[in-house]
Amino acid sequence: MTLAPFVILLLAAAVGYAINIQAARAIRSNGVRLHSLEGFHGLFSLLLVIVPVLTLVLLWLALEGGVINRLLMASLPDGVLDGLDSGAVQLIGAEIRSIAGGRIFGTPEDWKLEAADRLIAYRQTSAWLLVIVVVLVSAALVFFARGKVAAEFRARQGVERITLGLMVFCAVVAIFTTIGIVAALTFETIKFFQLVPVTEFLFGTNWEPQIPIREDQIAAEGAFGAVPVFLGTIVIATVALVVAVPVGLLSAIYLNEFAPHAFRKVVKPILEVLAGVPTVVYGFFAILVVAPAIRQFGQSIGLDVASNTALAAGGVMGIMLIPFISSFADDALSAVPQSLRDGALALGATRGEMMMNVVFPAAIPGIVGGVLLAVSRAIGETMIVVMAAGLIARMTINPLDSVTAVTVQIVTLLIGDTAFDNPKTLAAFALGMMLFLATLVINVFALRIVRKYREIYD
Amino acid sequence: MDDLRQHLQVAGDEEVKISARNCQVFYGDTHAIKDVDVDILDKTVTAFIGPSGCGKSTFLRCLNRMNDTIDVARVEGEILMDGENIYDKKVDPVQLRAKVGMVFQKPNPFPKSIYDNVSYGPKIHGLARNKAELDEIVERSLRRAALWDEVKDRLQTPGTGLSGGQQQRLCIARAVATEPEVLLMDEPASALDPIATAQIEELIDELKQNYSVVIVTHSMQQAARVSQKTAFFHLGNLVEYDDTGTIFTNPQDPRTESYITGRIG
Numbered sequence: 059m060t061l062a063p064f065v066i067l068l069l070a071a072a073v074g075y076a077i078n079i080q081a082a083r084a085i086r087s088n089g090v091r092l093h094s095l096e097g098f099h100g101l102f103s104l105l106l107v108i109v110p111v112l113t114l115v116l117l118w119l120a121l122e123g124g125v126i127n128r129l130l131m132a133s134l135p136d137g138v139l140d141g142l143d144s145g146a147v148q149l150i151g152a153e154i155r156s157i158a159g160g161r162i163f164g165t166p167e168d169w170k171l172e173a174a175d176r177l178i179a180y181r182q183t184s185a186w187l188l189v190i191v192v193v194l195v196s197a198a199l200v201f202f203a204r205g206k207v208a209a210e211f212r213a214r215q216g217v218e219r220i221t222l223g224l225m226v227f228c229a230v231v232a233i234f235t236t237i238g239i240v241a242a243l244t245f246e247t248i249k250f251f252q253l254v255p256v257t258e259f260l261f262g263t264n265w266e267p268q269i270p271i272r273e274d275q276i277a278a279e280g281a282f283g284a285v286p287v288f289l290g291t292i293v294i295a296t297v298a299l300v301v302a303v304p305v306g307l308l309s310a311i312y313l314n315e316f317a318p319h320a321f322r323k324v325v326k327p328i329l330e331v332l333a334g335v336p337t338v339v340y341g342f343f344a345i346l347v348v349a350p351a352i353r354q355f356g357q358s359i360g361l362d363v364a365s366n367t368a369l370a371a372g373g374v375m376g377i378m379l380i381p382f383i384s385s386f387a388d389d390a391l392s393a394v395p396q397s398l399r400d401g402a403l404a405l406g407a408t409r410g411e412m413m414m415n416v417v418f419p420a421a422i423p424g425i426v427g428g429v430l431l432a433v434s435r436a437i438g439e440t441m442i443v444v445m446a447a448g449l450i451a452r453m454t455i456n457p458l459d460s461v462t463a464v465t466v467q468i469v470t471l472l473i474g475d476t477a478f479d480n481p482k483t484l485a486a487f488a489l490g491m492m493l494f495l496a497t498l499v500i501n502v503f504a505l506r507i508v509r510k511y512r513e514i515y516d
Numbered sequence: 517m518d519d520l521r522q523h524l525q526v527a528g529d530e531e532v533k534i535s536a537r538n539c540q541v542f543y544g545d546t547h548a549i550k551d552v553d554v555d556i557l558d559k560t561v562t563a564f565i566g567p568s569g570c571g572k573s574t575f576l577r578c579l580n581r582m583n584d585t586i587d588v589a590r591v592e593g594e595i596l597m598d599g600e601n602i603y604d605k606k607v608d609p610v611q612l613r614a615k616v617g618m619v620f621q622k623p624n625p626f627p628k629s630i631y632d633n634v635s636y637g638p639k640i641h642g643l644a645r646n647k648a649e650l651d652e653i654v655e656r657s658l659r660r661a662a663l664w665d666e667v668k669d670r671l672q673t674p675g676t677g678l679s680g681g682q683q684q685r686l687c688i689a690r691a692v693a694t695e696p697e698v699l700l701m702d703e704p705a706s707a708l709d710p711i712a713t714a715q716i717e718e719l720i721d722e723l724k725q726n727y728s729v730v731i732v733t734h735s736m737q738q739a740a741r742v743s744q745k746t747a748f749f750h751l752g753n754l755v756e757y758d759d760t761g762t763i764f765t766n767p768q769d770p771r772t773e774s775y776i777t778g779r780i781g
């Protein structure tokens with residue numbers, strides 16, 4: 059039954075399409091020049107039917123439940139809901155719905171059984187109503203579209219306008235979802251700061267978020283100084299960039315300018331494969347290969363190395379970022395016009411001098427943009443650090459120590475028993491907010507640099 | 517062909533700077549330059565004319581080995597500069613390009629300051645021992661390119677911020693700053709207005725006091741105005757090479773005549 063409106067809709071659209079094409083063809087065969095080709099007349103009808111009716115059906119299905127529920131509750135015998143709180147009322151609604159669905163537990167009161175019958179009736183009425191409405195509206199739209207067919211009717215522009223409307227709608231959906239997410243984040247963050255002072259969060263150096271969830275649980279009081287957590291992220295991201303930036307840039311320069319054609323053809327796809335490796339796999343690699351190797355090496359030269367060092371997590375994250383930086387830098391270098399390279403070579407520069415003195419400086423803005431985007435990926439990266447970094451927040455910048463990261467803390471805070479009125483859980487939102495703000499600032503900055511640079515050569 | 521020999525001999529009493537013998541250029545399978553023999557004289561302006569796609573730029577780029585930078589390009593034959601084959605293994609193309617400067621059709625200043633644009637060549641070739649000498653080279657080059665008065669107060673501003681004509685003169689200043697012996701110009705005035713064109717032609721006239729200048733141009737008038745020698749290319753062949761006056765008033769080859777009078781092109 060729920061399928062029926064969609065089938066009708068598609069049929070109506072197809073019929074409208076065919077009718078309009080026929081009509082337009084008839085005009086044309088009379089020797090009149092059409093403003094728009096037949097296909098556009100057909101499409102015009104098709105879109106004119108599909109877009110509004112589909113919206114109507116989806117809205118109907120979305121709102122139907124709420125309306126029926128209202129009617130149902132209003133139709134219950136007087137007195138049965140008296141003195142019940144909203145939770146209990148909802149429970150009754152749920153019970154009636156499950157009776158209507160054929161799942162009857164125990165022996166429900168008669169009024170509940172009656173209500174269930176009424177619910178089924180409401181639903182059927184609604185479904186029939188929807189079918190009728192869809193048929194009427196579709197038919198009306200098909201007729202309307204048919205009436206529009208005329209030699210001078212601008213179906214091309216009509217189709218464009220409808221498509222444009224669709225695109226605007228999609229854009230608005232994207233924007234509103236983002237706004238919604240940010241709003242939710244902000245809301246929870248504000249709740250957190252009502253429980254924990256902002257200053258403690260921003261400047262406190264002690265991070266021990268273990269608050270008892272049950273009354274009888276033995277645990278620490280909980281301390282929410284986020285500085286060591288952010289410090290951990292910074293240490294790991296720094297290690298990652300120390301690995302990724304030089305390797306990425308040099309490989310890009312080599313591939314872009316010096317590599318023989320055959321070599322480039324082999325290595326570029328390999329770098330792209332590296333970019334496609336899931337981060338979880340990098341995580342394995344970090345714990346199973348890199349971390350033990352670092353530890354063993356450290357011990358062999360008499361250093362005390364933690365088992366989950368920032369060096370291992372950051373190093374592997376750096377490997378993950380190499381293709382990212384390299385492909386960004388490659389794009390930036392390729393965007394430098396050939397004429398500049400020719401100019402430098404014609405002055406008697408070697409290829410290396412040309413690269414270092416002319417091409418690379420010209421590409422720096424684009425490269426910086428790419429590196430900044432890599433930074434925001436590094437601080438937002440979750441899987442590798444969850445697997446390879448530590449859990450305890452320490453005030454240290456020693457990469458051989460175990461440190462934790464913001465994303466790791468968010469994950470651990472939200473795993474297990476969670477109550478959404480507890481600072482432990484809310485702290486995750488505050489951390490997320492900070493992370494969001496940091497990456498936002500970096501991304502805006504990076505995009506601005508990249509854009510400014512694009513203007514120079516276009 | 518006999519005619520050509522004769523003319524080359526006439527040219528013989530002046531000093532030959534570059535001579536090409538049996539020069540061939542291939543782009544993959546395309547034979548772009550076919551068997552070109554030519555003697556380019558010192559302290560002379562030589563014009564290359566011919567219809568689009570006939571290989572003028574390609575041949576010009578042979579003279580400073582810029583074709584080396586194109587993967588598919590292959591050059592055969594000999595090109596002698598001061599008697600030495602520039603395609604010989606022991607010749608360093610980088611050194612060669614310092615001696616044979618080039619100005620491109622489209623102005624291509626580096627995205628650096630005007631000063632850095634001009635001083636780049638002298639710096640990498642170590643032509644100046646100190647800052648004062650470098651300043652002097654920059655000023656002298658900009659003066660020769662007739663640009664000094666316009667930019668002397670803003671040497672530190674980006675070269676890309678100049679007008680098209682100024683940029684082209686900046687590129688010429690950049691090329692002369694390395695003190696080349698030969699200056700190759702590929703349609704240097706094609707993007708310029710008549711005033712800037714006149715300035716550049718004046719400059720070319722002056723440059724020939726010291727250099728051998730080769731200029732590619734699509735403008736017959738320009739070739740007639742600035743050059744002493746003219747070479748006419750057609751479909752990769754050097755059809756005719758002679759004194760500019762002879763080419764324009766008394767061409768020997770019917771193809772040259774029809775090009776000059778506007779029938780091929």
Ligand SMILES: Nc1ncnc2c1ncn2[C@@H]1O[C@H](COP(=O)(O)OP(=O)(O)OP(=O)(O)O)[C@@H](O)[C@H]1O
Binds near residue numbers: 543548569573586588
């Ligand atoms: N990089 C290249 N790869 C392949 N073929 C090329 C390349 N450059 C030039 N050619 C070919 O070589 C021939 C000569 O080109 P060239 O650029 O020398 O002509 P031109 O005389 O300078 O023309 P124009 O007056 O239009 O600048 C043309 O057929 C062209 O298609």
Ligand SMILES: [Mg+2]
Binds near residue numbers: 572573574702
């Ligand atoms: Mg050309």
